[in-house]
Amino acid sequence: MRMPLFQKILSSLVVALMISSCSPTIIVKHEGNCCLHHQTIAQSSQERSIQDVALNGKVYSALWQQNAAEFRALCYQAFNIATEVVNQKVGGVQSRPLAIITDVDETFLDNSPYAVTQAKRGNEFDLDTWLEWTSKGAAMAFPGSLRFYNYAASKGVTVFYVTNRNENDKAGTIKNLKDLGFPFADAEHVIVMKETSNKEMRRKAILEKYDVIMYLGDNLTDFSELFYKKSQSERNHQTDELSEAFGTLFIVLPNSGYGDWESAVPGFNTKGTPEEKDKAILKSLKGY
Ligand SMILES: [Mg+2]
Numbered sequence: 001m002r003m004p005l006f007q008k009i010l011s012s013l014v015v016a017l018m019i020s021s022c023s024p025t026i027i028v029k030h031e032g033n034c035c036l037h038h039q040t041i042a043q044s045s046q047e048r049s050i051q052d053v054a055l056n057g058k059v060y061s062a063l064w065q066q067n068a069a070e071f072r073a074l075c076y077q078a079f080n081i082a083t084e085v086v087n088q089k090v091g092g093v094q095s096r097p098l099a100i101i102t103d104v105d106e107t108f109l110d111n112s113p114y115a116v117t118q119a120k121r122g123n124e125f126d127l128d129t130w131l132e133w134t135s136k137g138a139a140m141a142f143p144g145s146l147r148f149y150n151y152a153a154s155k156g157v158t159v160f161y162v163t164n165r166n167e168n169d170k171a172g173t174i175k176n177l178k179d180l181g182f183p184f185a186d187a188e189h190v191i192v193m194k195e196t197s198n199k200e201m202r203r204k205a206i207l208e209k210y211d212v213i214m215y216l217g218d219n220l221t222d223f224s225e226l227f228y229k230k231s232q233s234e235r236n237h238q239t240d241e242l243s244e245a246f247g248t249l250f251i252v253l254p255n256s257g258y259g260d261w262e263s264a265v266p267g268f269n270t271k272g273t274p275e276e277k278d279k280a281i282l283k284s285l286k287g288y
Pocket residue numbers: 103104105106107217218219
């Protein structure tokens with residue numbers, strides 16, 4: 001049985017506070033406390049050994065997404081590049097209407113509050129709690145995203161939201177997009193997952209009528225099925241092969257919380273225990 005995550009965080013904080021109050025000067029002046037301090041430090045290293053890797057990772061990723069100015073800067077960077085692509089593509093001779101295909105979650109909607117609440121419950125993703133979250137329609141937009149999508153729309157570019165949220169999530173998603181002020185927030189342009197998480201067929205249906213000038217996503221399968229359920233090494237290889245497409249045709253947003261990069265670690269095995277997942281993660285990591 002795992003110790004609840006926040007109990008561990010709390011015990012780590014208590015230990016950290018004890019360590020931080022123990023300056024070298026105090027150790028020298030009060031030799032009687034010295035061994036106790038050493039004991040505390042030794043105990044803390046043991047307590048702080050790597051445990052619950054995946055769940056703790058979700059908390060740290062949410063911390064970064066919710067607080068790091070660097071995260072905001074990366075979002076601005078991506079949407080500034082995307083704006084440049086729109087400027088380059090519009091205004092020329094075109095036989096068919098222009099469109100953008102964009103993913104939703106962690107491409108411009110911030111679901112880190114869901115990750116935090118799940119971690120407090122000692123859980124990762126599951127469909128029931130996900131629906132509980134998406135039904136609220138309360139996700140915030142990534143910095144720069146609202147301005148970008150509305151700019152593209154103002155230039156005559158249609159936006160298609162191709163998401164692996166499902167039919168149950170659709171009403172909440174449309175409400176969320178409308179409330180935030182995103183363009184094309186309707187049933188026709190929010191295209192949810194039906195039979196498969198592979199987005200290729202949904203992209204092809206759009207490509208029959210539109211010239212797609214750009215794809216935006218946080219997961220490489222948002223761009224091409226070349227990445228669909230591929231191993232880590234194949235994903236890396238395909239990324240290298242397509243290196244020139246990034247920043248021109250494919251715009252990537254940062255997501256360190258989840259994605260196929262994570263699923264690929266235990267070989268897309270969704271039936272493994274949390275302990276098996278952690279074992280696979282630790283096995284894949286390089287130290288020195
Ligand atoms: Mg996504």
